[in-house]
Amino acid sequence: MTEFFQSFGLSYEAAWFIATIAGILLIALPVMLAVAYIIYFDRKVIAAISLRRGPNVVGPFGLLQSFADGLKVFLQETIIPSSANKGLFLLAPIITFTVALMAWAVIPFSPEMVLADINVGLLYVLAISSLGVYGVVISGWASNSKYPFFSAMRAAAQMISYEVSIGFVLICVVLFAGTFNLNGIIEAQRGHGLGFVNAYGFNLLLFPMWVVFFISSLAETARAPFDLTEAESELVAGYQTEYSSMSFALFWLGEYANILLMCALNVILFWGGWLPPFDWEPLYAVPGIIWLFLKMFLTFFLFSWIWATVPRYRYDQLMRLGWKIFLPLSLLFVVLTSGWVMYTKVGL
Template identity: 80%
Template sequence: MTEFFQTNLGLTYEWSWFLATLSGILLIALPLMLAVAIIIYVERKLWAAFALRRGPNVVGPWGVLQSFADGLKVFLQETIIPSAANKGLFLIAPIITFTVALMAWAVIPFNSGAVLADINVGLLYVLAISSLGVYGVVIAGWASNSKYPFFSAMRAAAQMISYEVSIGFILICVVLYANSFNMNAIVEAQRGHGLGIVNGYVFNLLLFPMWVMFLISSLAETARAPFDLTEAESELVAGYQTEYSSMSFALYWLGEYANVLLMCTLNAVLFFGGWLPPLELEFLYVIPGFVWLLLKIALMFFIFAWIKATVPRYRYDQLMRLGWKVFLPISLLFVVLTSGWLMFTRYG
C-alpha cells in the first residue's frame, strides 16, 4: 500500500508509509466497530432462541437496528461524574479499556500476509496487550470511590492473574509446535497438520485439551459468563461500571465485545487454522481466506453465546480453584508432554 501511494500520488516514502498505516488501522477499526454492533444483536437473538423468546424485533426489520438505537440512546444521555470520584482517572479508565481492546488487532492475520504489523513476536504482543485490559477495570473501580466498584476491581485483578498464567503455558505448547511467535507462521504450521488432510492444531491429541482450556480461559479473561464475577449483579450491583453512564459506559460495552471478538479470533487462528480451509483440499481454496476466518470466528462466538445462555455463574472460590488447582498444573504438564514429544519425534 505504501508503494501505491508513492506511485499514484507522488508522495514521499514517509507520507506514503503514514497514509498506508492509517488506512490499515481504519480498515480494521471501522469494520470492527460495525461487527460489535452486529454481534450484540446476534447474541441477543441467540439468547432469545435458547430461552424460546423472540428477542429484538421492533427497531428496524427483524430488529436489526436495535444495537444502533441503544448506541444513540447512550450517546444522548448525560455523563454523570460522582462528586467524590477522581475525575481524571474516572474519565480515562473506559478510554484505556476501549483502546487496549483495539490495539491487539494490529497483529491478527486476516489472510496470507493480510496483517497490519507482521512482527516476529506477534503472539507475545497479543499476550502483553490482552493483559493490559484489566487496568481500565481496576482504575474505574478505584476512581469511582465506591465500595462495590472497588470490590469488582479487586476481583478483576485476581481473575486476570489467575487465568493469564494458564494462558501463557497453553500458548507455549502452540509456539513449540509452530516453532515461531509470528501469527502468520503459526497459521501456516497448521496446514495439513492432521494426517496431511485437516488444517488446525485442534485435531492434535496433545493440543486439543489445550484448546478446551484456552476457550474456558478466554471466557474468564473477558469476564464472560459463567465467570462474570466482576459484574455479578446479586452482590456487586453492576460491578466496576456501577457509577458510569452515557458514552463512558458505552466504551466499556464496546471494549468488552471487541475483546470477545478478539478471543474468538485467537481461538480460530491458534487452533483452527485461521484463514486456512478446514480440509487441505484444492477446491476449498477457491473461497477467500478471510471468509474461512470469519466463519470460524462466528462458530467460536456461537459457543460463547451458548455458554452464557446455559451455564450458571461460578462462585468466586470455584473460579480461583479452577484457575490455580486445575488449569495451572494441567497446562504445565502439557508443556512437558508437548516438548518431550517434539524432542522425540522432531529432533530424534
C-alpha cells in the first residue's frame, strides 16, 4: 500500500504514514460493523434456543436493531455520579475500547492482508489483551460505588487466573510451530492433521489445549458461564452499573471486539486460520479471508450456544477451575509437548 501512495509523488515517509492510517481504518471500521452484527446474531441464537424470535422489527429480519440501539444510547445523556473521579470514570471505557482494537493490528486475514506482520505477533496479542483489565478495574474504582468496585476486583482475579493457563497453551502451539509469527503458525498447520487437514485441532497433544484455550477465552472475555463480573444476582450490573449513554456503549463495543478477537485466535492457533479445512488444491481457490470468517462465525456460534444453555458458575468454582484444573493440566501438556517435539524434531 505504501508503494501505491508513493505513485502519487509522495515521499516514502508520507506514503507510509497515509498507508498505515488507511490500514488501521480498513481494520477498525469493519470490526465495529462486525460487532453490531454479532450482537444481532448473538440475540438471534439465544432467542432460537429459548424458543423466541429475537430482533425482528427494525429493518428486514431485524437487521437494523443493533444500529437502532446504538442511536438510542448515542442520544442519551451521559450521567456522571457526583462522587466519581470524573477523569478516570470517562477514561475507563475509552481504554477498554481502544485496547480491544489494538490487538487486531497483527491478526492475519490472509497471507498478505495483515497490518503488522511482526515476528512476535503472538506475544503482542498476549500483552495487549492483558491490558483490557485496566479499563474494568479503573471503571470500578472511579465509580466510587460498592458493587462496581466488587466487580472490578472479581474481574482482575478472573482475568489473571485464566491468562496464566492461556500462556501455557500458547507455549504448546509455539513449540509445534517453531515461531511466534501468526502467519507462520497458520502455515505450520498446512496438512498437519491426519496428513490432509489444515489444523492443529486434530493433534492429540493440542486438542486438549484447544479445549482449555476455548474455555479460558470465555472466562477472559467474562462470557457466560463465567460472567461473574456483571452477575445480576449479587452485583446489579457489575462495573457498568454507573455508566450510561456512549460510555456504556464503549464497554459493549470493547467486550464484543474482544470476543471476536478470541474467536480469531481460536481459529488461527488451532483450526488453520485463513487456510481451507482440507489440504486439497480446489479449496485454495476460495480467498483465505472467507475461510477465516467462516471459522470465526462457527466459533462465535459456540460462544452463543454456551451462553444460552450453560448456567453461571459460582465464583469459587470459577477460581478452582482456573487454578486447580487448567493450570496443572496446561503445565503437564507443556512438558508432554516439549518432550514430543524434542523426540520427533517437529518445529525445530
